[in-house]
Amino acid sequence: MFWLIVALAAPLLTPYSPTYQDWIAPKQGPSLKHPLGTDQMGRDLWSRLIYGARVVLVVLPLSEDIWLPGGTALWAVGVALVLGIVLGLLSGYLGGWVDEIIMRLLDAMLAMPVILLYLIIISAIGASAVNIVLSMAIVSTPGIARLVRSLTLDIATKEYVLAARVRGESIWRIMFLDILPNARGPIIVNSMLEVGYAVFAMGTLGFLGLGMPPPSPDWGSMIAQGQRHLMTGHLWGVIWPALALASLVVGLNLIADGMREESLRYQ
């Protein structure tokens, strides 16, 4: 059931229909030619929406010419996963002062208000795709690391881990061969949620004007720009991006919930 809702809600289908930006007629409401209307500069909103989704989820523009697969949100969570898993495993498995240091590091990351962190990083280094990814990754890492740490603490007491220790296997082998595969369930579920947060973060950044540089069809900046024209009755520039953002995040949450239900059922 959940999967059905998810399929309807998450506009993940959008990036795959190639459309382009049409720069002609400004500020139109929805019509046959432009299904969602156009924005203040005459660009088709539907295509901007689609491209916005692409940026976030599908493609990461490193520079004008180099594009990496996987949008900003996915990359951010990917980096956070790598960092978070390693830190969490080390922290949970080794314990002692390693644990203390890592936890305090994570605490420091968490203590910073997210937006402030973004502001600092981005105003220091500038707003490019890579920097956005980096800042989102830093913000997502503590959540993942803590989850992995608590999973590790539980799994490390199991006898198959003891058996591996008796065999004298190295820490890294034990962590990646024994502990990690058995922690994958909650980690995957959590990652879906993190992608949702990252998408939302992109929206926030865009709204504050710190997102992808224009003319990139970033949903957040679309909202920000459209906002100025709200008073003149042109709602469409704001509503569609806002709805898109909300539905994508909700959709991801529902996927995560669905996965959690499935994994619980098998226990």
Next chain:
Amino acid sequence: MSITSHDKPVLEVNNLSIVYSTRHTNVQAVRDVSFDIHRGETLGIVGESGCGKSTIAFALVGYLGANGHVSNGSIRFEGHQMVGRSDADLRDIRGNRVSVVYQDPMQALNPSMRIGDQMTQVMCYHNGHLSQKGARTRIIEMLERVHMPDPHAVIKRYPHQLSGGQTQRVIIALALLNNPSLLIMDEPTTALDVTVEATVLDLVNELKTEFNAGIIFITHNLGVVARVSDKLAVMYAGEIVEQGSARCLFKDPVHPYTRGLMRCVPRLGDRKGGKTLYHIRGYVPQANERSKDVCQFAPRCDYSWEACLEKRPDLNTLETDHSVRCFRANKAPIADEPDQVPEKQVPLGSFPFISEDNSILVQQDLKVTYRHDSGSIAEWLGLQEQQYVKAVDGVDITLKRNRTLGIVGESGCGKSSMAKAIVGLEPVRGGSIEFLGVDINQPAEKRNLETIREMQMVFQNPDSTLNPSYSVGRQIARSVALFKRVPKNQVKEEALRLLHAVRLGEIYYDRLPGQLSGGEKQRVSIARALASRPKLIICDEPVSALDVSVQSAVLKLLLEIQKSSGTSLIFIAHDLSVVRYFSDDVAVMYLGKVVEIGPADSIYQPPYHPYTEALLSAIPALDPDAEPSRYRLEGNLPSPLNPPKGCRFHTRCFRRNLASKKGHLCEQENPPWKDAGHGHRICCHISLDELKTSQLSSKD
């Protein structure tokens, strides 16, 4: 045992069938069970895991859960039908007329309420008119009846401040508060140590005559059920296969399953050289695998006929007190037990042994301690002395080649900590360990590969001993590949050979641990330990978590392996009969020290250390008529943070007065080792002759 029965039974169960509805089908958990209980009578229900005994217990009080229901039959409690009763009615009955005692005492009490409050709650819920004071008097009275020391202090305590045995007594007291007519006990002593179990069983027998309640005692332990029951019902795969008075069943068991169970358990006199341990081949069918119209036990039965696979036998009455569900019962009863034909041994190849020296493991004055942080500020500031839990406090052991050393002791004696220290999982705080001439006082990661591969370990819990994400074969192969005993291209072959050696077919190679039963998983872990062809395998309670019939199969396997490969074994257990059967030498541990050590034969006859004596007298015999021993270990295990000065056992020793200075010596000085011949040593102040004479005389 006297049976006072009134005319009307307290509980009448007729043709009870219980079904669980799952996603796909309805699973029949219990089928056609009938019994009745009168006041003052104890019915023992015996069976292994999956046989449905707990399901019956739940059904009797209406706790079947959302997907279980009684599909057939009736339960009449005190004349009233229980099936289909409303929740409100049931609530009145539970805790009042019917009480239940569950297995894990620690989890049965609310950890955030004081004992006194919990007991008051039970009383006042069912007796609205009772005042606080009245309830309190009654509670204290009850606690005294269950021999709880210092009840006034106990009611102010929280559950975690009591030991396992004490908590179980509190629960029994709680159950009896409202004078129930029926008491259901579901494996109440399984989680307890043997000496504690003995005292709880004494209590149950005592209370039976005093309270005149009907008791249902559910367990898988035949010895325990022999001690407490008047009547007995043996369950297999959801059905009762044999039923009758306990005396009849133990003297003359008819059903092959009952007979098998009784033969699986090594009696105290059995030795591995003499009798081969019987085991029931196969495994209990899962509830959803059971076919309806055949004898459930037939696939595993050594005496089955064709009829057994075609029709389901009825419960036939043999004599007044004895009914059996078997086609052979009346017609061709099984006469003498043929000795089981030993199964063909799979050759493992002998493990190369290099050095000439006979002893493999020499351990001297081993100390393993854990830091105890009480968490107080004074400690944090460094003002208080650091406290240590002295888990192992100076133990000397020498293990020779090809011998099995059994280590026995109850929880808290340090045997697991010692095993972990030997294997490198725990740091050693003092003393030395030498293995094959090499000093191994280092954690496992730092040891040489050659040293590591000569010593492997089999763990206790079959459910967590295998990694659930990889197939069984891969895990064995991982061990094989790591230790490089065979060249790379033969790794899979070797893994298959190991599977074969533990009697698991090739199809197990690709199976995930979740698809295996407990016994099979334990076999896989043995195969994994064997992968490195070690000289020494340490088995930490390898069969404690398994059913009785599976236990014997795994023990047989270990024995075979030892014989064919010449591996030495250290076998840690808390079950004395099993240890005696299995080991060449036995060491008894108490509170971090070895109190007695010697060849298995000599340990089980006087003279023995008083603690060994207590352990031996706590073992329930498989004979309902046997007199329970008079020696019971009183008191609690002293805290290992602060072990008693002098002899550790002196606080609970009942032979103290035999030592010089009327036992004061025991408090002051560490007892010396006394040699009783043939390598048998006892650590005690009392002279061996005195011990021997007084122990022999008390045996009569």
